[in-house]
Amino acid sequence: MSVLIQYYNDFISRSADxxxxxxxxxxxxxxxxxxxAVYLLLVLKILPLYMKNRKPFNLTRIIRLYNIFQVVACILLIYMYLTAGWIQGEYSIGCAPVDWSNKPNALRMVGTFYWLYCLKGVELVETIFFALRKKFNQISGLHVYHHSSTFFLTWIGCKFVGGGMASVPSMLNSFIHVLMYTYYYMSxxxxxxQKKLRPWKPRLTICQMIQFTILIIHSLSAFHPECDIPKYFMLLYLPNLVLIFKMFYDFYKDSYKSKSASLNHHQREKKIS
Structure with missing residues (x-):
């Protein structure tokens, strides 16, 4: 154990920001x-037991305010990333090393990573909303894993790679979340x-899968020998992206493609009869 602790301390002293x-x-x-750990205990054990013999809470007003907060927060994050070096031409798509200096833009960039980490912590409350409304079907393995893993990955991002090319997935994800939380608010x-927006529900999932595909391709540039990006972060980040893409694809296939096939089959039977 002492050897592991020593290894961890050495790693932190060498690699942490x-x-x-x-x-x-x-x-x-x-x-x-x-x-x-508390989040998992709450949403998987404590809240299901607490709500077992209770009526669902009416959280419509709270959730509307939460969705507005998320839209505003994500727009502000995009603005903060752009003004921390992107619009000044300090970054480009592809390999972009972290600026470890104390220059104003470098500090603004790592600070934005920290606010992203805080926002992902706030997002854990969404699962609590599901539980209190007894929407337990929405507390899926995909939902729980995506929220908990993203929260931890943003901690790693801020701690070790707060800048450079790691800002690309953060900006793209924030843009997707603007679309997503706007949809949730309107729904x-x-x-x-809800009837008007129904066609957009599967399209949002498609947008998320396109996002993950772009990020997988983007992250591969970090493995070029001349790219001065900590490779250990990518060894955690890239497999997680692939796994999340697979989980979203399975969700899309089960939720929308199977329903579409069933509807088409039903319509064909009606025509024959």
Whole structure:
């Protein structure tokens, strides 16, 4: 055990970003892992038992406000990334090393990574909303894994690679979330809006899969020998992207393609009869 602790300390001293050491929860991964453990315990054990003999809570107003908050927060994150070096021409698509300096844009960039980490922590509350509304069918393996793994990966991103090409997935994901939470807000306005928006539901999942495909291709540039990006982060990040893509594809296939095939089969039978 002492050898592992020593190895971890050596790794942190060599690889961690010293600029974030004093930031809340950034010193070591234990607080983040503890939050994830409490989250899993709540949504998989405690809240299902608590809600077993209770009526669902009406959280419509809270959820609407939450969706507005997410849209605004994601737009602000995109703006913060763009003004931390992108619009000044300091970054480009492909291999872009982290700027470890204390220049204003470099500090602004790593600070944006920290706010992204905080936002992903806030997103854990979505599963609690599902549980309190007794929407347990929405607390899927995909949902729980995606939220918990993303929260931990954003901690790793801020701690070790707060800048450079790692800002690309953050910006793209924030854009997808603007679309997603706008859709959620509009869906909360009632059945009439839900009917209008129904065709867009599978399209959002397609957008998410396109996002993951772009990010998989983008991340491969980090493995070029001349790309000065910590390769250990990509060895965690890339397999997770592939796994998440597979889970979203399975969800899309089960939720939309199978229903579409069943509907087409039913329509053909009606024509024959």
């Amino acid at each position: 010293p600029r974030v050491k004093q930031w809340v929860f950034m010193d070591n991964p234990l607080p983040t892992l503890a939050i994830i 909360s306005l009632g059945p009439e809006w």
